[in-house]
Amino acid sequence: MNYHIVTYGCQMNVHESEKIAGLLRGAGYTRESAIEDADIVVFNTCCIRENAENHAFGNIGALKKLKRQRKGMLIAVGGCMAQEEGKAALLVKKFPFIDIVFGTHNVAELPALIERKRREKKVVSLLADRAQTEDGAQPYRTSYPNAWVNITYGCNNFCTYCIVPYVRGREKSRSARNILEEVRALVQAGYREITLLGQNVNSYRDGEVRFPALLDAVASVEGNFRVRFMTSHPKDFSAELVSVMKRHDKICNLLHLPAQSGSDRILSLMNRRYTREQYLEKIAMLRSAIPEAEVTTDLIVGFPTETEEDFEATLSLVREADFSSAFTFIYSPRTGTKAAGMEGQIPEEVSKERIARLIAQVNENTRAKSERYVGRTIELLCEDYDEKKGLYLGRELLGRMGYFASGENCVGEFIRMRVTRANGVSLYGERL
Numbered sequence: 001m002n003y004h005i006v007t008y009g010c011q012m013n014v015h016e017s018e019k020i021a022g023l024l025r026g027a028g029y030t031r032e033s034a035i036e037d038a039d040i041v042v043f044n045t046c047c048i049r050e051n052a053e054n055h056a057f058g059n060i061g062a063l064k065k066l067k068r069q070r071k072g073m074l075i076a077v078g079g080c081m082a083q084e085e086g087k088a089a090l091l092v093k094k095f096p097f098i099d100i101v102f103g104t105h106n107v108a109e110l111p112a113l114i115e116r117k118r119r120e121k122k123v124v125s126l127l128a129d130r131a132q133t134e135d136g137a138q139p140y141r142t143s144y145p146n147a148w149v150n151i152t153y154g155c156n157n158f159c160t161y162c163i164v165p166y167v168r169g170r171e172k173s174r175s176a177r178n179i180l181e182e183v184r185a186l187v188q189a190g191y192r193e194i195t196l197l198g199q200n201v202n203s204y205r206d207g208e209v210r211f212p213a214l215l216d217a218v219a220s221v222e223g224n225f226r227v228r229f230m231t232s233h234p235k236d237f238s239a240e241l242v243s244v245m246k247r248h249d250k251i252c253n254l255l256h257l258p259a260q261s262g263s264d265r266i267l268s269l270m271n272r273r274y275t276r277e278q279y280l281e282k283i284a285m286l287r288s289a290i291p292e293a294e295v296t297t298d299l300i301v302g303f304p305t306e307t308e309e310d311f312e313a314t315l316s317l318v319r320e321a322d323f324s325s326a327f328t329f330i331y332s333p334r335t336g337t338k339a340a341g342m343e344g345q346i347p348e349e350v351s352k353e354r355i356a357r358l359i360a361q362v363n364e365n366t367r368a369k370s371e372r373y374v375g376r377t378i379e380l381l382c383e384d385y386d387e388k389k390g391l392y393l394g395r396e397l398l399g400r401m402g403y404f405a406s407g408e409n410c411v412g413e414f415i416r417m418r419v420t421r422a423n424g425v426s427l428y429g430e431r432l
């Protein structure tokens with residue numbers, strides 16, 4: 001029996017799809033296939049912005065024909081959009097051919113829901129919150145040499161634009177013991193990079209163990225591997241964490257620290273609980289301890305009431321903070337969030353014009369920073385082979401992608417490369 005999973009959204013969802021694959025394989029769907037040959041298609045959805053939802057809606061709709069052609073094909077829709085208030089009902093109304101809808105808190109229930117579907121016409125199962133932190137789902141990992149490890153689920157921050165706390169529930173930390181056990185097993189199995197995942201890893205807490213202590217313990221596991229973590233909330237990024245980063249060579253000196261805006265007025269309306277100055281102080285603290293550290297970020301334009309002056313503060317933050325790259329987004333009102341009800345929503349043309357200027361600024365910064373790598377020798381963890389380019393690719397410690405030719409397959413190996421050319425955030429060079 002074949003399965004096919006379509007994943008939208010963040011790394012958290014990418015890893016969740018590995019769990020879904022593990023569950024499906026346990027339930028007798030043992031081969032991954034093209035969508036048209038699948039016996040079950042699972043959509044793992046995202047609802048962070050309206051366009052994420054539109055994508056999913058479009059692709060689910062397109063399955064109607066496929067399902068008619070392939071007798072017995074099951075269609076299951078899960079993830080953040082399925083968990084969104086009222087969306088499950090809308091989904092089954094709009095797409096009557098959907099067989100199963102499940103939420104973010106009951107992924108592990110999927111095999112049982114498939115079983116139930118044999119007896120019932122349609123199965124919709126959502127839980128209000130996660131019952132326990134351990135879901136027992138064994139991921140079927142497809143990201144070698146990297147392995148994702150959840151450390152927290154959910155979020156308590158309620159940034160006023162964001163739907164995550166509503167669809168992922170309250171923040172819960174996994175036990176440090178279970179996390180370390182998982183990391184040890186992964187390193188033993190040959191994984192070379194461990195990425196700790198949480199909406200806000202810095203608020204991790206298991207009794208007395210907070211994030212710096214957890215990271216210290218993970219990086220102290222024996223073996224030849226790197227550690228990354230995401231995402232960090234600036235309000236909780238601490239000197240203690242910086243000292244752990246400095247102490248361990250295994251921890252990548254790359255910090256993804258979403259700033260969202262450079263304007264204090266907008267940051268306050270967003271409920272981010274830091275000022276521009278405090279944000280800049282945090283990265284100055286990091287760079288004074290680890291001068292080569294790189295910072296990446298997320299930025300939103302067009303938040304309600306954002307003026308040209310507010311926007312220019314975001315532009316100047318990009319220069320001042322010297323980000324090595326940034327994800328940029330146009331604000332998208334999400335039903336049920338505080339910001340969706342705010343006065344002063346910004347017209348789309350204004351946001352579009354602003355984001356174009358922001359992207360130009362970010363790219364300029366990225367390019368200037370990448371140029372500095374030319375001539376240097378860097379260490380890459382080879383991740384994959386790019387068929388189109390005919391080159392292997394890997395990431396260096398500070399997060400940049402590097403491309404190189406190699407006579408032998410070196411996926412999963414640490415290699416040294418002399419950088420000969422930079423293009424945007426990517427580096428090209430010769431394997432040494």
Ligand code: SAH
Nearest residue numbers: 048161162199231258298299329330331332
């Ligand atoms: N927990 C992480 C990331 C959450 S979602 C954090 O706190 O940083 C990833 C990014 O999507 C956010 O950082 C934000 O920049 C963006 N985002 C979230 N809600 C959005 C919305 N309604 N409109 C536009 N961008 C949004």
Ligand code: SF4
Nearest residue numbers: 155157158159162164
């Ligand atoms: Fe959303 Fe803010 Fe939580 Fe990140 S910290 S998931 S942006 S509410």
Ligand code: F3S
Nearest residue numbers: 009010046047048080
């Ligand atoms: Fe991630 Fe999207 Fe959900 S960004 S947490 S999959 S809403």
